[in-house]
Amino acid sequence: xxxxxxVLDILACPGCRxxxxxxxxxxxxxxCGHYFKIAHGLLDLCCPGLNxxxxxxxxxxxxxxxxxxxxELSVPELIRLCYKLPSSRNLxxxxxxxxxxxxxxxxxxxxxxxxxxxARQNRWYLPEHGTVLDLGCGVGLGTGxxxxxxxxVFAVNPAWDEMVIAERVNRERFGEQMVLVRTVGEHLxxxxxxxxxxxxxxxxxxxxxxxxxxxEVERTLKPGGMFIFDSSNQYNxxxxxxxxxxxxxxxxxxxxxxxxxxxxTGGKMSWIMRNVHPVSYWTLNRYLKQLKDCDFRxxxxxxxxxxxxxxxxxxxxxxxxxxxxxxxxxMLGINHHVIVKKKQLQPRIIVDTxxxxxxxxxxxxxxxxE
Numbered sequence: 136x137x138x139x140x141x142v143l144d145i146l147a148c149p150g151c152r153x154x155x156x157x158x159x160x161x162x163x164x165x166x167c168g169h170y171f172k173i174a175h176g177l178l179d180l181c182c183p184g185l186n187x188x189x190x191x192x193x194x195x196x197x198x199x200x201x202x203x204x205x206x207e208l209s210v211p212e213l214i215r216l217c218y219k220l221p222s223s224r225n226l227x228x229x230x231x232x233x234x235x236x237x238x239x240x241x242x243x244x245x246x247x248x249x250x251x252x253x254a255r256q257n258r259w260y261l262p263e264h265g266t267v268l269d270l271g272c273g274v275g276l277g278t279g280x281x282x283x284x285x286x287x288v289f290a291v292n293p294a295w296d297e298m299v300i301a302e303r304v305n306r307e308r309f310g311e312q313m314v315l316v317r318t319v320g321e322h323l324x325x326x327x328x329x330x331x332x333x334x335x336x337x338x339x340x341x342x343x344x345x346x347x348x349x350x351e352v353e354r355t356l357k358p359g360g361m362f363i364f365d366s367s368n369q370y371n372x373x374x375x376x377x378x379x380x381x382x383x384x385x386x387x388x389x390x391x392x393x394x395x396x397x398x399x400t401g402g403k404m405s406w407i408m409r410n411v412h413p414v415s416y417w418t419l420n421r422y423l424k425q426l427k428d429c430d431f432r433x434x435x436x437x438x439x440x441x442x443x444x445x446x447x448x449x450x451x452x453x454x455x456x457x458x459x460x461x462x463x464x465x466m467l468g469i470n471h472h473v474i475v476k477k478k479q480l481q482p483r484i485i486v487d488t489x490x491x492x493x494x495x496x497x498x499x500x501x502x503x504x505e
Contacts, residue, residue: 330356
């Protein structure tokens with residue numbers, strides 16, 4: 136791993152936010168002295184003292200197996216093996232398509248087009264150069280699309296097994312243009328005002344504390360920088376949940392979701408609900424309003440046109456239906472698409488004020504001097 140000086144200037148201790156220095160086999164915080172190792176060719180910058188979920192601890196042993204098998208397997212075979220290894224999560228029950236994972240670059244490109252249009256509608260312009268962070272990079276194929284236009288590309292993911300594959304993808308397909316960091320979104324190991332763009336695609340519903348992630352993204356964005364993300368809608372009424380293929384999951388109390396999925400799927404996929412936390416429009420809107428230095432926009436989708444059959448024709452033909460459909464899909468649609476922009480710093484204006492006293496003993500502000 137080539138850690139140049141400009142990369143080290145962006146990295147920081149996730150605990151105290153201080154600068155880190157490069158040692159022989161890791162990084163050391165210059166303030167608190169905490170040591171961060173480089174393992175499997177990856178930077179491990181998880182916050183000191185952070186209690187990682189058991190599922191992520193288990194990923195380390197899976198990553199060791201993938202690392203051993205990596206020289207003899209291709210990337211698609213490695214991805215397939217990742218989801219076939221023994222695990223308490225029973226990943227094989229997901230029947231994850233390798234083709235779907237391999238299409239990550241195309242899916243990232245399509246999503247970028249969507250967010251470019253959303254930004255343009257609000258007279259914003261999505262950054263296409265500079266420094267970018269992919270939050271929740273998976274196996275890194277989607278992140279590779281960002282290397283085409285951005286100068287520096289950082290990618291983070293807490294899962295060891297997926298990051299081992301991402302390291303292989305980065306080395307073989309993208310010439311080690313990505314800086315891979317194992318960490319969590321609630322404690323990003325980067326300096327303030329570091330990124331022109333942060334993206335988190337298909338990941339926010341897997342975050343237990345999205346409000347903390349949003350705060351961290353706000354901190355690490357440069358003034359004028361943007362954050363684009365999508366997330367499953369808790370109160371989706373139009374399609375089955377994308378993780379367990381069951382409808383109306385968001386209306387079931389959280390404590391009952393895992394037993395309900397266990398009953399409906401025969402116990403195969405109930406573990407997924409421990410790691411899926413979709414949020415409603417109202418909750419997400421409240422979190423976004425807490426970002427004092429940012430503006431944000433939701434995508435307001437209108438299902439109009441022949442592609443939506445009789446529903447699209449109804450929306451087009453009935454007066455006022457477009458307005459109603461826009462708000463129904465915003466609050467009860469399948470996904471949220473959100474773009475956040477950090478406000479530009481306002482220039483400080485220094486006023487040279489004549490503080491001489493007038494006849495009444497008042498200065499130019501009308502305040503009596505002592």
